[in-house]
Amino acid sequence: LASPSNLDLTVEINRGRDSGVSPGMPVVTGAGLVGRVMDVSRTRATVLLVSNPTSSVGVRLAATGEVGVASGRGARSPLQVDNVDPAAKVTPDEPVVTSGLQQSIYPPGIPVGRVRTAKVPPEAVQQEVTVEPIVDLRRLTFVKVLQWSARP
Structure with a gap:
């Protein structure tokens, strides 16, 4: 390497x-x-x-089954996960894996990371979720x- x-x-x-x-x-x-x-x-x-800002990965939150899209934000930053339902109960340290949904680049179930933060801003249409990469x-x-x- x-x-x-x-x-x-x-x-x-x-x-x-x-x-x-x-x-x-x-x-x-x-x-x-x-x-x-x-x-x-x-x-x-x-x-x-x-971690590359041009990277996006379909992910599934292991505990809730919620799906979203994780995007890179730079080498030393957590991933940002978009499209997570604001009503979903997302907890810190929750495992995040690849979703493997139709036309996915990645097979299902590969560990991606763990939830670092999750918050729902007032009147938001999605949660603000960050994930610390596992690797x-x-x-x-x-x-x-x-x-x-x-x-x-």
């Missing part, structure tokens, strides 16, 4: 097309989600980390690329 680049928003791995890697494939560690393959050459690939994206050593493609 090469060192992080673009202010820790992507990483380069030493596997590419010759190893069966293609754009869009999920990348994980034993702990959980790292991101997805963005670009591929014959022997290398660039991985877009979940320390600044200390990646080994990752695994999953042979997964989105379901239609």
Whole structure:
């Protein structure tokens, strides 16, 4: 695994097309989600980390089953989860996993993180939820690329 680049928003791995890697494939560690393959050459690939502001991941709150979309906010910031029903009971430290809903880039059930904060502003149409990524994206050593493609 090469060192992080673009202010820790992507990483380069030493596997590419010759190893069966293609754009869009999920990348994980034993702990959980790292991101997805963005670009591929014959022997290398660039991985877009979940912390990247251009990254979005369909997620499910494990305790409530509520679904939302987690977006990156930078290398040292929690993920922001949008589209969570304001009536849902979201609790700090609640596990968050990939939803795997139709056309998802990611298979269901991959750990993403734990709820850091959840609040409902007055008259809000969604909760303000932040999630601490489960994987320390600044200390990646080994990752695994999953042979997964989105379901239609």
